[in-house]
Amino acid sequence: MGTEVPHALWVSLVGATVVLAALIKTLFARMGIPALAGYLLLGFLLRLADLRWGLLTEPVRYAFAFLADMGVVALLFEVGLKSHPAALAQKLPRASFIWLGDITLSALFGYAGAYYGLRLPLIPSLVVATALTATSVGVSVAAWQQAINSPNGLDN
Template sequence: MPVEASATPDALLVMLVGGATLLAVMARHVCGWLRIPPLVGYILIGLGLRLVGAPLEWLNTPVITAFELLAALGLVALLFRIGLESDPRRLLAKLPGASLIWAVSVITAGLAGYAGARWVGFDPLPAGVAGVALTATSIGVSIPPWQQAGALGSESGSVALDVAELDDISGVVLMAVLLSLIPVLQTGEAIAWGTVAGTTATLLTSLVAFAAACWLFAHWAEPPLARFLASRERPPAPMLVVVPPTLYGAMTLVTLVTCAATPSVVQVLLTRRPQLVQPSASPR
């Protein structure tokens, strides 16, 4: 019998979110006991909620919105922590080797995705979209096992982080270029290479501008801001820092295109001395 979600939406929402949180804690301990990444347990919980909730009509719009919000907040927190624990110099040192791995990964994944989509009967255009989508490596999926194993700061961990970042950036650029070409490809007209070049140049310019803004912030605004926040902190109570709306709005104009692809790079660039902004830091 379907559950009337509209009768008690708040109770249903609290029950599902609370239950999922409890299951996630249990899954983490069970996966640790089985020596497998907790991410496996989280995925199984999501699949279980989908299989059970869909027939019972539990997964209505408010519930799905709540889970999407929690997922976004969790991913932001995860990537922020990864950025704080990363060593920018080591990442830059490993970039040449990671670039070769990235190139092979993108080409192999793209061709395999396209061939697989064609094999199951997709037309060339949808198969191309599938191939491009498979070139991206989600940092939120690939990096947590390294972090939980304490190996993210190792040589191999730095290479893995570089490759994941490059994969995500190239995936966004390639998908944007492909989406700009889809209307032309559907009509059978000649490809407007000027449009392709313009789209690519816009994305790369946004990325460079965003990196430059982060560098300027790190070298001019971050030191006094970090000292101010450290002086205001009163351990052991943690302090929640909210970015002023004006600063947030100004940076958002630059990051609309690139922030989805480079979240962990942002955290590395914005913080040169992580110990000053961590909750456990003591004032000087």
């Protein structure tokens, strides 16, 4: 009997976050701001609330991780369905140049910040540099989702 109230609070927290995410998407679209900025703000506020009240218990974290994974899968599936491979392949040379620059700069800044700024040893600094070269799939997919209605290789 005593565990029903925490479960109800966990479900309510996750449900309220999903509703807030939908509201953020609509509100930020009207303001001309990428919804991703609002999602980051919502995550930051949830983290602050967790520090204050300890809201993000293990079941809540698991639920958010599950929703995040399902969201990425759904977005990748949608992008895959609406993509034109030939048109995207034409953009590959320019995109590869940008990707290579992004990876190089991320690695250099990560390494320099860890090794010189934080004074970490060589191996941990290389790990930080490697971690920063990995592009977040969520950020990339959000950019792809915004491009879906553009003439740059995707359906309308």
